[in-house]
Amino acid sequence: MSVGLTVTHRRYVPSSHAHYAGNLVDGAYALGLFGDVATEVCIRTDGDEGLFASYSDVQFTAPIRAGDVLEVTATVTRMGTRSRTVDFTCAVVCRGNPDKGDSAAEVLDPPIVAVTATGTVVVPPRP
Template sequence: MFIHLQYLLTLFVKPSKLIDMSKSAQIRVRMSSHDAHYGGNLVDGAKMLQLFGDVATELLIQRDGDEGLFKAYDNVEFMAPVYAGDYIEASGEIVSEGNSSRKMNFVAKKVIVPRPDISPSAADILEEPIIVCKASGTCVTPKNCQRK
């Protein structure tokens, strides 16, 4: 059975003692062969936007206690290719707020790459992660759904 750690903390720790995680969020995933959409095991750029959507959802839950809605991206830049086997770290932060809107910035970085030239299971951790995508957008949590 999976129980979220933050939920468990609310059972045993006073709310004032909980860690404030509302400033940023991060997810790290390995791109699989199922994510490869094009020749040469190239992953569709839309996969990065999917990761940003997951990061945005976590940020809204942290900030408002609700998943909210992703309204629009105002900028998306694809900066480097992503391939099956790459490990991608997507992160985001809330940079400004309105009554119900949350402006967010996102970045996705390649942090581990496969090394099939050495062996089928070899991989390297990159000393300097490669930025593969940057984006900014606006999410909304309706006032009646905000719990924090």
């Protein structure tokens, strides 16, 4: 069984992804990252990229900004015959600090949880 399997990716958010005032990035950016980390989960559990079927819950709890470094984590919480339930977290682990200079940034301790979700992925039947 792969319940408890955790996969983590880190990604820098470039300024080209900022769409709103204050260098804000739309929430769909995190959902795209959840798809990426879910793909690795499926590869590790089933040797297949799988398909994202649905979200049962998505919570946007803090902003994501251009210049952030994000840590995206997926944890398998349920294994069905072909479906897997996965909990996702997107946390800001580093953020720019323009008060200290144009390119200044800092590590956030603790990180800021920006998005959480629960989703379902499906994989082909085993041969």
